[in-house]
Amino acid sequence: MSRYKKFAEQLFANGWDITPLRGKIPILTGWQNRPETALQFDKFSDANIGIVCGGKHNVIAVDIDVLSETVAGIISTITEDMLGIAPERIGAAPKTLFVYRCTAAISKMKTSIYDIGGGDACVEILAEGQQFVASGIHPNTGKSYRWPGDSLLNYTPEALTAVTPEELEQFVAACNLTLADSGELKARSQTNNNIVHLDTGKPNFEFQENDPTTSTAKLRAAMDFISNDDLHYDDWARLAHAFKAAVGPGGIDLFHEFSAKSSKYEAVETDRLWNSIETVTKIGAGSLYHLAAEQGFDVANWDTERNFGPEDIAESPTSGGDTTPLAEHDGSFTAASVRGPIAPRQWVLDGWFPARTVAMLFGAGGVGKTLMMQQLANCVAQGKPFMGIETMEMPVLSVMCEDDAEEVKRRQLNINEWMGVDEFGEGPEDLHLWPRVGDDNVLVTWPNGGKDEPGAFYEQLCAKVAAVKGDADSVLVILDTAADMFGGNENERRTVNTFLKTYLGSICINFNATVILLAHPSLSGLKSSSSNSPPTGLSGSTAWENSVRARAYLAREADSDDIRILSRKKSNYSDISGDSDIKLIWENGVLVIPSSPDALARINATALKHAIIAEVDIAWWREKNAFRKQGPRGYKTALPRMLKQHKPGAVIKAFHSLVADGNIVHVERFGFKTEKAI
Template sequence: MQNDNLGRGDPAPQVSNGFPLSELLRQSQLRLSGHQPIELHAPIAAHTFAAFRRLGYRRLVPIVPPDAELSPTSSLARRPECRGKAVGRPGLNGWYGFNWHTSELSSIELDECQAAGAGVGIRTGDGLIAIDVDSLSETWAARIMRFAHEVLGPASWRIGRAPKVLLPYRVRPEDIDAVGYRVVLFDDGTVFEPNKRPRVELLAAGRQFVAAGDYPGLKKRYEWPEGVPAYYELTVVTAEQVATFFAALAGMLPDANAPRSGTAAVDRRSIVQASLTGAEEEVRQLVALIPNDVPDYDGYRDMAAAIRGALQDDPETGLEIFREWCDRWEDGEIQPGFDERTYWSIKSPFGLGINFLRSRASRATGEVLTPPELFFAPIADGEEPDTSAFSVPASMTKPAERTTALVVIDPRDWQDRPAPAREWEVPSLIPKNEVTLLYGDGGVGKTLLIHQYATAAATGQRWLGQDVRAARTILFLCEDDSDELQRRQVDINRSLGVDCRDLDALRMIPRAGEDNFLAEFDRQTGRMKLTDVWRALRDEALAFGATVIVLDTLADIFSGIDFDRAQVSAFVKGCLRRLAREVGCTVIALGHPSQAGKSSGDGSSGSTAWNNACRSRLYLRRPEPRKGAPVSMSTDTRILESKKSNYGPAGSSITMRWARGAFEVVMASGVPGASVFADGAVPQLADKAEAAIVQGIIEFPGERLSAGRTSPFSAVKRLCTLDAERFGDFPTDELQAALDRLMARGAIVEHPIGQDNSRRQLFGLRVVPDKLSAAGKSEANSSVDQAQISAAGSAASLQQASPILQQASGQNPAK
């Protein structure tokens, strides 16, 4: 049967240079039923791993260069023709292969491979598929490509050896497990080797394609005529569309054969191995009926797997039967040792067995070779058979209706309608109904800090000096038992002035020593599955009416690989954010920074996907140790920093001090003009630093001081030495910045304090109180003598001087 869209036509001559498909496809776009012309962006030159990462491709692998020297001990050395298309990495003795199905190279390792000449490969699977049209007939390649656009939708294309093309697509998430490798072999009228028939393949899980690099045997690179598409721009298809496309090809292409069905890989661990086995005599009879007309490696591997699974207790006999089947190949020569290598490469647990052999033998002979007892139980004499299983439920008499509906927004409807205000649990730090990550090293106090927040939100108190939204909070705590929680709660209650009777809106779930994974990942497919613990937590949160859920820690609830971007992204979006959506709450997850994150001060952990997937990220740390600083600064002081905020200013920080089992806020630093601490409830770090500098200069009037950063008499260094207790909470750079601001305003000036033994003039610093007033006010006196400044130490004089001097005396001008 032929199809008008494809048409048989005369075979086209072989084409090896040039690719006129572009204009042909453009002209055909308008004729495709139900589709508009493809909107393609300007070409993008993407030839590096970094470029493909920017386009959204994360499953990248290095491709061995066509002229690479192969390691003699590598499996690649046995098939050197694979260079330019196989995955590998450089070593001391040449390029070698590795298990790229389970090993993911870092961006640094990929860039190192690229520097050695590697091409860029992209792994298919996990939502990405590709239609690979492997035909040297320009007519057939163009027709198949046009048909793909009609059935599957528009796609950019990659060219290696023209006119062969590859078209990438995405599969909708719910269909990923239903789409697997497929192939349709056909005769395109060109000259080809017997075992290299033209074909159309569907590359899915377990496959890869070359996206950039040199094509082997040709002095040219792979090309994307319309530019490399970003991952999110790829057309999304369904499993039904894919099945329709390949079924149509099998019926339309000349002399077509479809040996691969396209079912996705299954977890072999779930298969009962005894169900695969069969008797040796039956296996021999079935294999004898199966012709060896398999053109590709996958077909040989399937036969080997089926024989291995059927004869698990007698693998040597299985190898003998497999060899006999391989020897029946008549269209070429099989490489020596191929049959044995393929057979022994199949490892337990097995996925195929006797039923696969029965199915192939039945297909070859047209007879049903499966024993009836596998389908029907024997019926005793006089017993009526139960036929209820063959009745059709009324609910299945009608075709299923599609339930997926897209919500489309017309922005014109927003005209004259005020935008809803953004809501926060804590302004600019914890956005409502989103995922926030709080990182901190072990023992730094992040659990105590978030427990204080939960108590404040439950009782209407301030947290770290800030107003918080009233919340019903569940603490899911994986590292503490109930006794520790009670001790901590008593300390927090004392600091906030509440008692346990006030905690109606707070619940704690101690999970120390329990299995707390909220999701698990299939080791074969990488797919994530939510656990019963996740569902129990969701149900408890719904029953309580929780508006905030705290999860402590990520190490206890995340079962995946910390550096696996796909797993991290799936966990944050499909587990944590889904929890937030289904409960209607905010999720705060606590975690530990990596060693690199601590060293850099960024506080991040593992894959960058953690930072990218959340909407807010906070980092709790100890201050950097400073020589001469009091011990209490490193043991009792903490700094909470906003490292990421999608909806507000990042970079703000709160300095706090541990006291009697709870944290007390000391000061804060935020973005000027947008700080969450601008209302004065928490003293600003800049104001506190200026007040400390002023008070220090007042208390040491005759001290030799300089405003210079590198001077041996640097005011900042000298004051920190003279009064370590006062300056212990301040970072050195903040103190220097405060001094610079005071000097620039003329609030602190140099003045002579005497002479040294050589009668050289010595200088110190003095305060000009009138210049301490807010910027923009008129200047009063141009100078104040030292006696006046010393007298300003009293509270009354300080109140007459300025708000900064008030802070220097311990008074809060905001109150």
């Protein structure tokens, strides 16, 4: 006889609400409504048996989801001390569950979630709308669930120990304190009914039933105050319910905007969660406003100083056909008013970095971007060409957050020699080098995820830019690096835009400055490279690219520690098609365009290896493989013939080097093939 036929029928006869399960998952749609299909005992063969909580007996279960044997034991003792004796069920020990009945109907309760023993730990009161496994095979252990004391078959729901909602409040509070003493908080306490209040210094969500809906403008204002740096999944899912209740199904874009504040954001998972939410009760806008208020949001006076918005159009004096302008001299003009000639566009570095804009240079750590920018700074300060490209002369301020003064000075002496300054000469007077390693260099922060707040360094930087500029028309400001100066979430478009356009942009406007910001690429930016192109360098939100006028990338060339490639990735005001890359080489402490015999030889050696790789790749896919035709040694004839522009000896030597390094391997009877790129 099947388990479900034998035991589910007995449990139902004893007054339990039962439902068939596959593992821990209910098989029937709408199982919470106790469909009669669950009573077709022959239909579900060896399905696990679930007990539906709630119902006319208000059945509840205390689910102790704790992996630490010690902590689970303590909470089990607290359970029986505070709530009384109850049948106990064990699935994957030391996790355990006790069954009671409540004197009143309640919704589920749950403690905060803590990291204990390397896993999530919490205690949950299962109630109406939930179920637990009473009999069957545990999906993880492969073993049967067991009842070490009395079996549930020996109980009717009326015979269970009765507990009150108030006793459950006190119990959940005690469990919270025990878990807090044993681990680190990962997600805050949650309850549907607002009845758990803990004096732990960490307030609950206290989700409110009133004000379930709201305006998008008010919710967006509150959203800026709700942190989403590292929310636990349960908290994030709970907030999704609140968002959907507050603004309806059409609010998915707003929830995406909130979710994108987290480094764990995934658009597909956000869509899946949102679409899985159907009816939402007892949670909504009030819940979100409560969270925001905890972080300083003024719920009552949120729009006291609010700017004119879409909802104000109907009340606007210009909405009824009145075409009187809201403001005069706002900077707009008609196309008919434009007369030539217009002054030509100015470039700090011709074709690369336009004047009076924000630009970015990406590069992995240690690639030499700080050195290259110091070289550019020397050229701009004297109006001399940089790597053969014209520059615009102006004072320069270079803020260096990763190097101390001694390192900057050593680098400057190497640059002096590169610039042709002898031992008695000096570097440019108009170049101001400002090493700030170890200092607070943050320009802007967003306390609690709310409104932007200037860092103390922003005022210092503005004062320094003004001093360096003096009476000059323009100034170049180099900031190294974004990681030291940006105090927000790099994945959040709003904060990235504010940093680049408002804070760095204000420096451009107020001081007629050009700002070049240095940044490290993200891991995804590094992975975007191929054997033929350097990485894109983008990190976090695409706003890093969209908010600047130009973007360049400095990368090592494959198979070379000395060679660098400087690439234009974006330039709004110049053509980046074709081969605009600049090949540089590390020589005498600076980056230079190869010109010495030794430098050119290194460049040519790398180019030759790339050419050999290409020829081997082509030959491998041909039916008549030139390297297979004459056996393993055929390459000695075939390669020099294919690469006639190189000396045969150099070709064979480079080929042997690639084989030794594992880039090229020989496959018996098939010839040579490329194993890995260089």
